[in-house]
Amino acid sequence: MFELKETAEEAQQKRLFYLKMIYFVSLAMSAVYLFKFNFEYRVSDYNPGLFSFWIGTALVPPIILYRLKNYKIAALSCALLATAVLVYLLYLSGGVAAPGIFWLAIVPFGFGVLLNTSGAFIGYTIVFATMVWFWILKLQGGSVNIIATYGDYDFEKSFNVCTFLIFAGITTHLYLKGEQKYTKRLQEKHWDVENLLRVLLHDVANTLSSMTYNLIKAREDQEQEAPMGQQLDKMERAVSDINNLLHQVRHLKSVKDGKASMPLNPISIAIVLNEVMEKSETLATQKGIKIALDLSRDKMIVNSEKTILNNVVLANLLSNAVKFSLPGDRIDLRAYATESMAVIEIQDYGIGMPENLLNKIFHLDAATTREGTQGEKGTGYGMPLVKEYLTMMGGSIVITSQEEAVPHHPRGTKVVVKIPLTV
Template sequence: MRDLSFTSEDAYKKRLTYFKVIYFLGLAVTLVYLLKFNYQYGVSKYNPILIPTWITLLLIPPLSLRFSNNYLVSASILCVMAVVIVSYFLYLSGGIDAPGIFWLTAIPLICGILVGVPGAVLGYAIVTMVLIFFWYARASGFGPNIIAQYGNYGQEKLFNIILFLLFSGFNTHYYIRGEKSLMKNLEEKNLDIENLLRVLIHDIANTLSTMTYNLVKAKEDREEHSLSSLELDKIERAVDDIVNLLAQVRHLKSVKDGKAVMPLKPLNLTMVLNEVYENTVATAQQKGIKLQLDISRDRMPIHGEKTILSNVVLSNLINNAIKFSHPGERIDLRAYPTETEVVIEIRDYGIGIPKEILANIFNLNSQTTRPGTQGEKGTGYGMPLVREYLQMMDGTIEVFSSEETSSSAQSGTHVILKLPLAKTAI
């Protein structure tokens, strides 16, 4: 057991950083006062307690952290040592009349940063007990007052104020900046998890839709006593796609967590496009739309991830084109190589995209979903995912669209993808 209840490894590392900052600053500040007592005031009779206490502060917290590997125990020890040495310095400096009595407010701050809310509450309780003791000591007339004997109260108060502001200001600023950074990292990780869930929700739904259509066809063929092996092959491929997509989502989670890299492999883009065409042409025909394929005879070698490129990128874009096209229209799927890259164009002649949606089409936080020409539902997650995974493959995407109106001569959407050509042939 190393901690209280850290939500992530990043949270533990961040709290460990706070531990180190407070530890070193605490050592430095207490050493300053130890030297002042001995050299400025010339008081050494308290060294038998002060020096061992400071050495204990120097050694015990880091040694505890190293050998016990228990953050909670180590942080608690550091808090206790800080309370002891601060309280003792204040006691020697006059207790409730000490020029640096406000250093007690650092105790809840330190304990809160190190241990959280329970530490802060305990810190307030400790401060209350120390103040009660100091009041009792003054009322009873016991306890030393080194500042009154050897120092200048006004100068010492000013010195304490400056040092306290530096100490508390640095710790507070560092803590706020650290928590802000941690929150940003957590938000990014949550967004990554949401994106992976969107892959499952959005793209497996598309694959299941294709599989359902083929199952209906197979059932019709069986009733006519002529079950088509082609339909069964399509269903089998759809099942394989779902299995591969699930495996890829798990791997992409590892990529997002920094535990793996995107598995880019040599791909024959011509073959990938033909497979995507075969998987989506039935959906287009079901709506009465003609899907035209025009690709180069070249192999068009690229480096990519086949499942993501097929199911998340290309199928998404083609299904969007089908969704927003009217029955009887056509969709053009075209691909060709240039000197350095492959260009893939998907063009439909449907209802187009409104300007306000087009401007935010890759923004996950914007409302971009809308029904298709036959009421088909969407999630609005497809396009942001397409761009994210294209970027992982060093690709780009551009979307041009003209919205269908009563006065528009031609409407529709033109999507242009670009992927770098592989330097070596496949």
């Protein structure tokens, strides 16, 4: 439904990681050959060029990045300087005959990782131009070959092969691991957007259904010239609930993006349950279902977000209890406090759930949608959302269900929600 896209911040963090990796690897490899040329081969004639490239690579990219705050120019300078060091070392090592000529293969990769597709084309161009230059030097007999003259060519070739394979393996592993990490993060963001959309689809639809019922009742009362105040009050509250829900979805998106925190405030469980009862009575009355509320005398105050707890969590659970109860049934709604938790139990005596459905009821990617006892439609999104938001509030949910009555367990579904009490 949604195309996965990186945010600018995520993309920048990823590019910075690869920039640092290429920066330190190029410095390390060039330092190794600076050491070899001066102490193993004892050739110092080319130090001005080697040291100039090395110092430029070490200083220029960090200065541009941290002083000028310009990633693109820093990345381009790093890639160009690292490539210049590599090409110069290959030139001094025999050009096309250099034991490490295959290191040129990493140039398009480095440019591509740092500067995307356009960078890769720059890398290909540099490699092509370098190979043409080396071949011309070879044909003219003007190549320098310090390794063939002062060193062990076979050893250097083996050394370069081993270091190249190690570098390629580590780099590929880090690259793939990084891509996997960012893909996972993008997938989580994708699911977050999906979940917020499901809140709207599921809970706004429930509230609109209640409004429609009250609107029909108000019209009937108008035709019978009866007072409509109660129905109008309910519709006004429903409109307010939808407005609050839309506001909360926007805020939750900010929470998911790390731009805001979950707004938890002290809330009375008794007040919330009475409000949820009032909303659910509309649907329950249509099926002749009675909801019995049993509230503990204990003062149960929890840190929660009222709109989410009311409309997304409890209203969903009670709506499901009504949906899967038979006409004329009863639903028991009970709340009490333990030492540290407020416990809310919703017991219906309806058709229950089969075990295979119960086992995957909280899975977003599982098909859990089914019709109610009077053909009521569902989305299958409600329960995964309930669990997710309870977890965000430090709570939990457990569901048990029986399709047939057994000793000590009536037919129907029992939901137990626990939310931490305020300290």
